[in-house]
Amino acid sequence: MGYQMNQKGLDNVLRHISEDYLIYAPKCFKGGNTFSDVDCIRYGEIQYADEIVFDRKSDYSFKEVLLPISETLFYFTEGETKEADIPRKKGAVIFLRSCDLHAVKRLDEMYLHNGPEDYYYSRLRENVKFVLMGCSESFENCFCVDMGSNKSDNYHLSIDKKGEEYYLDCREDAWEELMKEHAVSEPKVSPDFVSENKVRVQIPENLSIEAAKSSMWDEYDSRCIACGRCNFVCPTCTCFTMQDIYYSENGKVGERRRIHASWMVDGFTDVAGGGSYRKKHGERMRFKVLHKVYDFKQRNGYHMCVGCGRCDDICPEYISFSNCINKLEDAMKEVESK
Secondary structure, eight states: OEEEEOHHHHHHHHHHHTTTEEEEEEEEETTOSSSTTSOEEEEEEOSSGGGSOOSSOOSSOTHHHHSOSEEEEEEEOSSOEEEOOOSOSSEEEEEEOHHHHHHHHHHHIIIIISSSOOHHHHHHHTTEEEEEEOOSSOOTTOOHHHHTOSOOOOOSEEEEEETTEEEEEEOOGGGHHHHHHHOSBOOOOOOOOOOOOSSOOOOOTTOOGGGGGSGGGGGHHHHOOOOOHHHHHOSSOOOEEEEEEESSTTSOSEEEEEEEOOTTSTTTTBOTTSOBSOOSHHHHHHHHHHIIIIIHHHHHSSOSOOOOOHHHHHOTTOOOHHHHHHTHHHHHHHHHHO
16 A cells, blocks of 8 residues: 655654664764764664655665674673573664665575574564665666666565655555554555666676686786775675674683674685685685676576675775676686687
8 A cells, every 4th residue: 555644644653663663774873984074874773754864875784783793692601601682672674775675685595595594693584674765766886777676576665755755655464554544645656766877787698707717806906905895885795703702811701792794804714724715805806796796696596796886885995896797798708718
């Protein structure tokens, strides 16, 4: 069903939903970006409709709600361990764009279906509802259309803001009466989806692992500074490491945490004996690109990258992931000619 609401009506809806759920959406953190006088759009808990940022792409993705940056798994003493309580006592409602909704599918594939399900992800993933935020036009650096993630119908509620009014398509039966109570009208509603991006990408049909032998990766040995920022903003990057925090000098009392990590940074691929895989920055870039648009698809039938463009937005060296994809055709020609 479709519903038109003003801000007061939507605030009332959010207030009722918040009785059972924590509500997360892209919001503005004043002065919270790289520079102290620049705002940051990232996910946080909201209570009112005017906290939700509709007209800008979030700098960081929703994944921090389902995959906390730092999550305590268990506590330990010399003789026993105790599982950490779930970080969230309520369910969660997450406002996100179509590309990010497609990213949820990627996270579920990796954490729930790639072998035994990840217990810690699963318990946060349970009882989560998704609110699709429509996109009336493409944002900078987005290439979701070519990645097939510009449209989605796998949502519980969709929302578009037009002027001072909100238009919602509800697919959650438990919310229907609530919507009717606070709507000013019930027009036919469908979410806005972009149909074209300024940025275009083309993944070669003949792409193979042979692209790893191309010389195209060499330039990133000097261009990439291995800061890992592209991984931390990406909605489908899931690398983590473990960290033990000790409360006592003997190291027998403390907690174990799972924290976000990045294959781009120094030390991530270090192994016992002093060895390290992918020492060069170009080798790390090669792994990232081919993982996103080649080997993940070989296993699961669809690309890992959803074309949100956040990696391009945040890179301090202005390295474009979409440009990397578009260089793959020449890379294949290069290796085939040898």
